[in-house]
Amino acid sequence: MANKQLALVIAKIISDIGLDNVDVGSFDFRIVVQKIGYILQKVGCDVGLRFGWYSLGPYSRTLQNYYNTVAVLLPRVKHCDSIDFGTDLNACYEKTVAFLKEYVKYVGGVDLKSLEVLASLIMVCQDIYPIPTDPVNELLRRKERLTKDFVEKVFRFLIDKNICPQKQ
Amino acid sequence: MDVSESGLRNVAKRIYDEVHGYIELSEVELDIVNTSIFQRLRYIRQLATAWYVYPGATHTRFSHSIGAMHIAGMVSSKFYRLGYIHDPDDVQLLRLAALLHDIGHTPFSHAIEPFFRYRLGINHEEISRVTIEESPEIKDILSKHGFDYREVIAVLEGRYKEPLYNQLLSSDVDIDRMDYLIRDALHTGVAYGTIDLHRLIATMAVDGEGNVAILDKGVDAVDNFYLARMHMYKAVYYHKTLVGYELILRRIYEQLSELYSDEPLLFKTMRDIVKAIRSGDIVYWNDDWLIGFMMDVYRSRSAPKQLKELIEAFFKRRGYKVIIDVSNFSNDPLDVESDDDVKQIQSIEVSIKDIVEPHQIVSFVDDIKILDEDPHVVPRIVFTGKRSIPITECTTSIVKYVPRRYHVKRLYVITSKWGRVVEELRLKGLLS
Numbered sequence: 001m002a003n004k005q006l007a008l009v010i011a012k013i014i015s016d017i018g019l020d021n022v023d024v025g026s027f028d029f030r031i032v033v034q035k036i037g038y039i040l041q042k043v044g045c046d047v048g049l050r051f052g053w054y055s056l057g058p059y060s061r062t063l064q065n066y067y068n069t070v071a072v073l074l075p076r077v078k079h080c081d082s083i084d085f086g087t088d089l090n091a092c093y094e095k096t097v098a099f100l101k102e103y104v105k106y107v108g109g110v111d112l113k114s115l116e117v118l119a120s121l122i123m124v125c126q127d128i129y130p131i132p133t134d135p136v137n138e139l140l141r142r143k144e145r146l147t148k149d150f151v152e153k154v155f156r157f158l159i160d161k162n163i164c165p166q167k168q
Numbered sequence: 169m170d171v172s173e174s175g176l177r178n179v180a181k182r183i184y185d186e187v188h189g190y191i192e193l194s195e196v197e198l199d200i201v202n203t204s205i206f207q208r209l210r211y212i213r214q215l216a217t218a219w220y221v222y223p224g225a226t227h228t229r230f231s232h233s234i235g236a237m238h239i240a241g242m243v244s245s246k247f248y249r250l251g252y253i254h255d256p257d258d259v260q261l262l263r264l265a266a267l268l269h270d271i272g273h274t275p276f277s278h279a280i281e282p283f284f285r286y287r288l289g290i291n292h293e294e295i296s297r298v299t300i301e302e303s304p305e306i307k308d309i310l311s312k313h314g315f316d317y318r319e320v321i322a323v324l325e326g327r328y329k330e331p332l333y334n335q336l337l338s339s340d341v342d343i344d345r346m347d348y349l350i351r352d353a354l355h356t357g358v359a360y361g362t363i364d365l366h367r368l369i370a371t372m373a374v375d376g377e378g379n380v381a382i383l384d385k386g387v388d389a390v391d392n393f394y395l396a397r398m399h400m401y402k403a404v405y406y407h408k409t410l411v412g413y414e415l416i417l418r419r420i421y422e423q424l425s426e427l428y429s430d431e432p433l434l435f436k437t438m439r440d441i442v443k444a445i446r447s448g449d450i451v452y453w454n455d456d457w458l459i460g461f462m463m464d465v466y467r468s469r470s471a472p473k474q475l476k477e478l479i480e481a482f483f484k485r486r487g488y489k490v491i492i493d494v495s496n497f498s499n500d501p502l503d504v505e506s507d508d509d510v511k512q513i514q515s516i517e518v519s520i521k522d523i524v525e526p527h528q529i530v531s532f533v534d535d536i537k538i539l540d541e542d543p544h545v546v547p548r549i550v551f552t553g554k555r556s557i558p559i560t561e562c563t564t565s566i567v568k569y570v571p572r573r574y575h576v577k578r579l580y581v582i583t584s585k586w587g588r589v590v591e592e593l594r595l596k597g598l599l600s
Contacts, residue, residue, distance in 0.1 A: 027543040027558070034544065050293075052326025052334050055378045059326075059544035061338075064537065068501040128329045129322035142331065142378060 006047055007066050009085050009093045010036050011073035017100045017110055020078060024071035028112050031056060033070050035119040036096075037063045042122050042163070043099045044092035053128050055142065057120035099161070106157050107150075117146060117154050125164035135164055175241030175248070175259040183234060186227075187351050191238045194260065196313035197267055201234070203305040204451040209233055209270065211454035215352060216279035217413035218404060220485060222356035225404075229270045229277065235347040240266035242369050243336060243343060252332065252374045257314075262333055264315060265323035266343055268306070272296030275458045279414035280421050287422070290438055297321050298438065302445040335380045339545040341368070341393055349396055352404060361400040364389045376554030384551050387565045394570050398538050401574050406495070406536060412488035412580050415530050416478055420462060423475045428465070433457060474527045481582055488530055488580035491589055492516060492599070495578065497571035502535035509577045516579060516598055520589050528582040536574040539567065 013036050014020050022029045038058040041047050051058040077083065085093055103118060104110045120143070124135045132138035136155050140148060158164035172179070172192070179192045193201065200206055209230040218225035244262040247253045272295025274280045284290045300306050300317050310317045319328065326334040336343055346365055353361030371386025382390050404410070425434050433453050435441050444450040465471045466479045481487045494509040504510050513531050520529070540546060541560055548556035549565070559567045581589045593599035 030542055031544075050325070052338060053328065053331050054326075054334060054544045055331045056544050059542070061540075061545075064540065064542055065501070065535075128327050129318055130316075130329055132329060138329070 004069065005085055005089055007069040008073055008077065008083065009089050010040065010066065011070045012077045012080070012083055012085075012093065013040065013097055013100065014070070015074060015078050016097050017104055019110065019112075019115070020074050022112070024067075024074065029071065030064075030067055031112060031116060033067055034059050034063055035115045037066070038119045039100065039115075039122065040092065040096045042126065044096035045088065047092070051123065051127065053123055057116050058123045058127075103157060107153065113146075114150075114154070117143075117151060118158075121151065121154055121158055122163055125158060173242060173245060174238060175245035175263055177256065185231060185235055185238070187231075187235055187347070187354060188238050191234055192241075193234075194263075196260070196309060196315065197237065197263065199309045199313070200264070200267060200306060203303075203309065204448065205299060205303050205305055205445070206230075206233075206268075206271065208451045208454055209273070211456050212273055212275060212277060213455055214277065214348065215355075215404070215410075216276045217417060218352075218356065218407075218410050220413045220487075221407055221410045222358075222404070224357060225352070225355045227351060227355045229273050232348055232351055233267055233270050235351060236269060236343050237263045237267040239343045239346050239365070239369075240336070243372060246369060246372065247332075247374065250373070258330075258333070261315065261319060261323065262336060264310070265320050265333075265337055268296065268300060268320060269324055269337065269344060270296070271299045271306075275453060275455050276414075276417055279417045280458075283418055283421055283425070287425075288435075288437065290441070293325065294438070295441060296324055298442055299445055299450070300324075302442050304446075332374060332378055332380065335545070339380065339547075340540040341380075341382075341390065341547045345393075345397070349393070349400060352400060353396070356404050358400065358403045361396050361404065363393045363396045368393065373550050375548055375550055375556035377556075379548050379556065381548040381550045381556045382559075384549055384562075384564070387549060387559070387562060390547055390549075390559055391566050394539060394567050398570060398574075401536055401538060406534070406574065406576050408490040408493055408578060411532055411576070411578070412490060413482070415532060415580060416482050416487040416582075419527065419530065420475065420478050420482060421458070423472075423478070424461065424465065427472070427475070428461075431461065433461075474525065477582075478527060481584070486583040489583045489586045490578050491581045491586065491593070492579040493577070495574065495576045497538075497573065498575050499572045501573065502533070502575045504533060507575075507577070509575075513577060513579045516593065519596065519598065520581075520592060523588060523592055524581060524585050528585050530580050532576060532578045532580065534576045536576060537572065538574055539570060539572050541572060 019032050022032055038051055041049050049060045049062055051060045107114050124138050136151050139151055174192045176192050176194050180195045180198045181193045182190045185191045210228055212229045214227050214229055214232050215225045240262045244259040248259050272292045281292055300321055307317050322328040323333050326338050328334055349363050367389040371383040373381050373383055375381040462479050466476055510533055517531055546558045549559050549562045550556045559565050
């Protein structure tokens, strides 16, 4: 069962970056929740989730329990300028939103695909094993529909943020 | 390079298994099976206290682990032959990961695991990881045979670089479930819990996105898998009496942990577990140790009366008996805070506080997912070429009609007070 505070943070981030128009009953919405949850954990703070590496990128079984709660909370957080998530989560939320807003500006907008690329590339750089020597090509090998230019662009953003290492 | 149907190039031993018949083991697998840390699994029953309901359900994590390894071999060797797996060593890697996937299970498996997860923040997957990391036996054997223990851990944690391998070990229709559903159905005798393993494997493929998928001619086998799973949840894993004995055992374990801090196998932290792995004492951390320890406590004069009452109730099969059961199937998540049944259970629990002591009553509320309706893990059906759709969108499958969740909502009272409580609730008009 979902931790309400964490669900609230995820809902607020989805709303803040403008992905709250995704149909909450769709598979796409579930992908958004998973990717935001992962980015929150990697960029914001450790919220105790465990992620595996799947063809659609990072996935946490625990977050399955959050889909419904996040969907219910989304319309409620939409018009809230500030929400108190509690001391630990406040900083975590602010860090993640700042990171994502910068990313949105950098790639010129956000959609499901660009969010999936961002989360997947972070995972390729930091969590999968054996660690790939070329994260861009590793991701392109998995997701043939992506363009190399876009993945490299996201990769440069992550190098800049010290999340991915410079290519060898 | 040729690999057999089991995925092996060289066979070091054959073990006869009640589900799969002869199971072949390679040298590295045999070496691992022979370690004391793996032999521990012989003393951990697969279904915790299920033998209180199904007398034959005394099978162990040992046989399940070997069975899961066998299935991993069948699936991965097929994928190797089809060209989805390129390196025969990866077949062995997947077999090793399946063999070791339950190495970190606590005594009485799922009965005690919630205590570790919620009280200590440790789950059995983490214990599996540290067991492989910290056990010199396992690490040395893997290394001697040319395997990197970190790769085995990565597959078990779903972090391996090949998403396909992670899906095989952990998704909605995965190797673990394929073995335990058949094995548990066989040992409980629940005939409608079994699955068509060979049809499932024969129709397994990989879609254009790299996902494990089933060919459209295998849809019936997947339907059967979900129906079997649904029946097993209801008839076995969440059977009312079986859950009652898991709850009493968990409560006993909680009290033992609080009261007997000098018992070295009543771990408090992950550090304690690591220490026991390094010293080798972990091999005694099993069902039989706990039963023996409970017996010692029961016989000691200093043990608290309440704890003795619970232990006696457990041994004499006079444990928690269900008094209210309003469980139901549903397609929606259970909202514990607003669910009327849960509220009713809570109010009844309060209303009988004066006739039962806190340790004699326990409520159990859980929201069980029957189908992981998630794009990352839902089985996909391949119709033509490499294009696939989730089984939940497949019009020739009945999966879309299978309830998504099983809401378990129950109140239990210790058997010795059950009659008295029933009488009281009837008087108050709370029980018909």
